Amino acid sequence: MKNYKRILVTSALPYANGPIHLGHLAGAYLPADIYVRYQRLKKRDVVYICGSDEHGVPITIAAEKKGVSPQQIVDQFHARNKAAFAKFGMSFDYYGRTSSPMHHQTSQEMFINLNDKGVFIKKTEQQLYDAKARMFLPDRYVKGECPHCGFPEAYGDQCEKCGSSLSPTELINPISALTGDKPQQKETEHWYIPLGALQKQVEEWLATRQGWKPNVMGQVKSWLNEGLADRAVTRDLNWGVQVPLPHAEGKVLYVWFDAPIGYISATKEWAMEKGNPELWKTYWQNDDTRLVHFIGKDNIVFHCIMFPAMLIAHGNYVLPDNVPANEFLNLEGNKLSTSRNYAVWLEDYAEKFDIDPLRYYLAAIAPETKDSDFVWQEYLTRNNSELADILGNFTNRTLAFAKNQFTGTVPARGDLDELDREMLSTIARAPDEIGAAIENFEFRKALVLFMNVARAANKYFNDQEPWRTVKQNPAKCATTLNICLHACNALALLMAPVLPFSAAKAWAMMGHATDVHQQAWDDVRHMELPTGHQLGRVEILFRKMEEKEIEPEIERLKNIQAQPDNKPVVAEPTASISIDELAKVQLRVAKIVAAEKVEKADKLLKMDIQMGDEQRQIVAGIALHYSPEALIGKKIIVVANLQPAKIRGIESNGMLLAAQDDQGNLSLLGLDKDVNDGASVR
């Protein structure tokens, strides 16, 4: 591995239109914080950067809903999220925001730089324009009927009913969400980054990456295999970083373009705060900086392809050494949903519970290789049986023993037996073993290794039976306790990255006046408590929790799940429709004149159908149930006025009707008596 001189760590900039929940924390923030805290204890030069992502359409929508300005929205959530992170011990060196002047300036410089180099290409395209509001409509501001499922309230980017992704111009009868008017198509010009042209360079760079998680590299390769397309870096919107060119009024940088630049601008602000405005360059423009982005899996394409492509095109920035993206965290078996309030919010949690047990549990179930599940009952079990019973109780039994038998001081270490040496060796090995796991982004493993030290310490205590030797062999008892205290001391420091608050408490209990977070990780290998050292006050390190404390939380989530309107859109078919609505659907009899399988598609058939004078082509997913030959000549019922769609690149002008039962059996609708094709069905 390359010999890096310093480390720059970033966590995904949280979007400032809502509060932070457990999923965010588990995916992008807690792992980064553990990593950074560890690196600091290793006495490495590390800077940890984060901040609020404050641009983009959703914020303007949120502002409009509440009748306030976008700035008010982001001000609110920037402050709240920053405070929430602080409560959970996120040790950012700087928490910036993308609405800051520095960020606007930095983003514009990046844009100008790439523009001057001729990186961008300009394209003119048709977009929907609301004449009354005098603005181009973002995808989300356009509503209309979904061309795939007919859902009347589909958005311009996606139909929430059938989940298909759309473009606004595909919608049937589009209306502006702003004014309710029918928008018109109007030309607009945008800057695009030609990712296809940069693909080779991105691939070459990726080929040099080592130690990337398979799920991350797999996803990246999937993107690259499909081939990268040109991607717009500007939008017609009045909230964001202005495009710094003449005649670009009303155009801002697309939020995906400016957000990652936020890492750079926040580092600049950090440097200025340190009184050394040029310092950011050391971290961003020196090859011997190790850049690590902590993100969730939804962000992989931005951090592994698009942002690097931008940086490559610029040429003067370091590229990420690793992007240890996490999968998703579920909650009590279900996906988190902010809109349904199905989440645990940091702000709520902090009011009721201790922070470290959550940090511990989330790190223990970190979705490193696959989605994981937060279960309150497991959280309680982990806290009680691991933190309290194994780690906390070991500290407690040791310190209580020292207090009762050795007046709260460290007894002398005498001759060592086999068990003593084994225990000391276990402690001495721990920092390297745990450290290696952390460096490898294996936080779950790090936690297991850490807890195993406490387990070994408990076993050692049991096996040496100091409560017996205290009467029969005081010197041996002293040695045992000396080593147990040594273990407590080591554990206090080893827990610091994951359990920062408890580590401080434990360190004080060991009688130190210093800050545990200022210690050196490697000292665990050889540090010793001097004989006679006065220990601190014995306190309970981790409180045992009771079921009744978490019951309301479980109950709350259950209730949300049970709410009927939360079974989104599935209930829709039961809604009754008017006769007029039915009349919109034109059903006709058609005769199949030709049919063939669609290549590389197991289920699709392409058919030519005859309806009176008219012949057209349709595509249907019935190949598993009907062979092409058997279909020719058959008369079927089709929806004649369904909007044309392309299915695997083949035009389909209509949809045939078929019944399907629970077992998946399929049966085409036919005719009871023969009728001429083209006849209408009513």
Next chain:
RNA sequence: CGCGGGGUGGAGCAGUCUGGUAGCUCGUUGGGCUCAUAACCCAAAGGCCGCAGGUUCAAAUCCUGCCCCCGCUACCA
């Protein structure tokens, strides 16, 4: 449709790259100990490693097909 990830005792996971007696934590059962937060320590029971084929002396691990779950240039880690 395609692509990426995952499917291992009751629960949660490791092991899969580099085939060779299936491991850890919790839970269950039995025992030990009593310094300690009714904590700690030891032992046992419990798995046809998603399904079906194949390669091999040998497959959780390699190959092929299938099934199920999560995600996929979106406002969400």
